[in-house]
Amino acid sequence: xxxxxxxxxxxxxxxxxxxxxxxxxxxxxxxxxxxxxxxxxxxxxxxxxxxxxxxxxxxxxxxxxxxxxxxxxxxxxxxxxxxxxxxxxxxxxxxxxxxxxxxxxxxxxxxxxxxxxxxxxxxxxxxxxxxxxxxxxxxxxxxxxxxxxxxxxxxxxxxxxxxxxxxxxxxxxxxxxxxxxxxxxxxxxxxxxxxxxxxxxxxxxxxxxxxxxxxxxxxxxxxxxxxxxxxxxxxxxxxxxxxxxx
Amino acid sequence: xxxxxxxxxxxxxxxxxxxxxxxxxxxxxxxxxxxxxxxxxxxxxxxxxxxxxxxxxxxxxxxxxxxxxxxxxxxxxxxxxxxxxxxxxxxxxxxxxxxxxxxxxxxxxxxxxxxxxxxxxxxxxxxxxxxxxxxxxxxxxxxxxxxxxxxxxxxxxxxxxxxxxxxxxxxxxxxxxx
Numbered sequence: 001x002x003x004x005x006x007x008x009x010x011x012x013x014x015x016x017x018x019x020x021x022x023x024x025x026x027x028x029x030x031x032x033x034x035x036x037x038x039x040x041x042x043x044x045x046x047x048x049x050x051x052x053x054x055x056x057x058x059x060x061x062x063x064x065x066x067x068x069x070x071x072x073x074x075x076x077x078x079x080x081x082x083x084x085x086x087x088x089x090x091x092x093x094x095x096x097x098x099x100x101x102x103x104x105x106x107x108x109x110x111x112x113x114x115x116x117x118x119x120x121x122x123x124x125x126x127x128x129x130x131x132x133x134x135x136x137x138x139x140x141x142x143x144x145x146x147x148x149x150x151x152x153x154x155x156x157x158x159x160x161x162x163x164x165x166x167x168x169x170x171x172x173x174x175x176x177x178x179x180x181x182x183x184x185x186x187x188x189x190x191x192x193x194x195x196x197x198x199x200x201x202x203x204x205x206x207x208x209x210x211x212x213x214x215x216x217x218x219x220x221x222x223x224x225x226x227x228x229x230x231x232x233x234x235x236x237x238x239x240x241x242x243x244x245x246x
Numbered sequence: 247x248x249x250x251x252x253x254x255x256x257x258x259x260x261x262x263x264x265x266x267x268x269x270x271x272x273x274x275x276x277x278x279x280x281x282x283x284x285x286x287x288x289x290x291x292x293x294x295x296x297x298x299x300x301x302x303x304x305x306x307x308x309x310x311x312x313x314x315x316x317x318x319x320x321x322x323x324x325x326x327x328x329x330x331x332x333x334x335x336x337x338x339x340x341x342x343x344x345x346x347x348x349x350x351x352x353x354x355x356x357x358x359x360x361x362x363x364x365x366x367x368x369x370x371x372x373x374x375x376x377x378x379x380x381x382x383x384x385x386x387x388x389x390x391x392x393x394x395x396x397x398x399x400x401x402x403x404x405x406x407x408x409x410x411x412x413x414x415x416x417x418x419x420x421x422x423x424x
Contacts, residue, residue: 064276
């Protein structure tokens, strides 16, 4: 990260606002403003978190209340299922079909139909007033099919899918990186690979979300199981592409 | 909950270790469910919030820094935030009058007995507040209520509620820094 975390103490008003946001008492415009500020002001976001941690012992002091036993299975299916595929709905199955990705990449090669590809893979077109989504097509080589990525800066949801074949003999973990212009790669997370197709549906942290914009590069490297041990890519980069605004 | 054990589990979860996730769930879901249920006061919604909470945990485990937060505090923060997020989404469509059962704002004695050092400090600081300050602060904290919800529930002027809660927050800050 090129920007150093600020050591400046927020003034009293900001600190109070952070405390109020953490506590959950804000509403209406004040709440929207504070939430927006948390997304863009790192010192403020850190102060909100500091307050949450400060008061957390109150929550921890509550007497345990076991959730229904069957909930665990549902939660695990939800959490792990999300890793393996974006969802179980019909359009999502397309995501995991290799032939679909070959076809989509062929379409993608003709830049005039890019918008068509994106609306196909990205669901309904974004409403006009929303922040524009960005996307990237990551290719191993010009002839290969692309891994397509769509990112919505407003919800910070990143969806990714496409073909990616690695050596099947060694267990590898594809990991997605964002590389700001002139900056160091930062991990966006691990992505699932099943039968030569990678998919991910990631919720990107606010700090990293700012890095995903036109001019940045997205890349996938193959890391040891569990992901890069160092926080920087250690394995071969198998696909990379530039980010464009839609 | 043993901090070292929970920290180690969070680290393994950050490496997408499903067995560790399962173990972490078994150890922590009772506490985290109590937190979301207290805020949402609805079992079905609390289950959805618990799902959000563990999904966030799965995604954010790699950002956990044990030098900055005890694991229990960090997990409680994620749970409370998940519940508050659901509450905010519910609010615009819904009403302020959800469930108005009398809420016991003090944790039970057996829970208090198990508290860590900083938990004890928070209790001490809470006791230094005036009765009115402590009542409003804990009501907002445990119920996830907004200023106007607290004001309405207690039939107090909004301005009074705001100034009392703000004062209590600043007092807590000063006390905890001592």
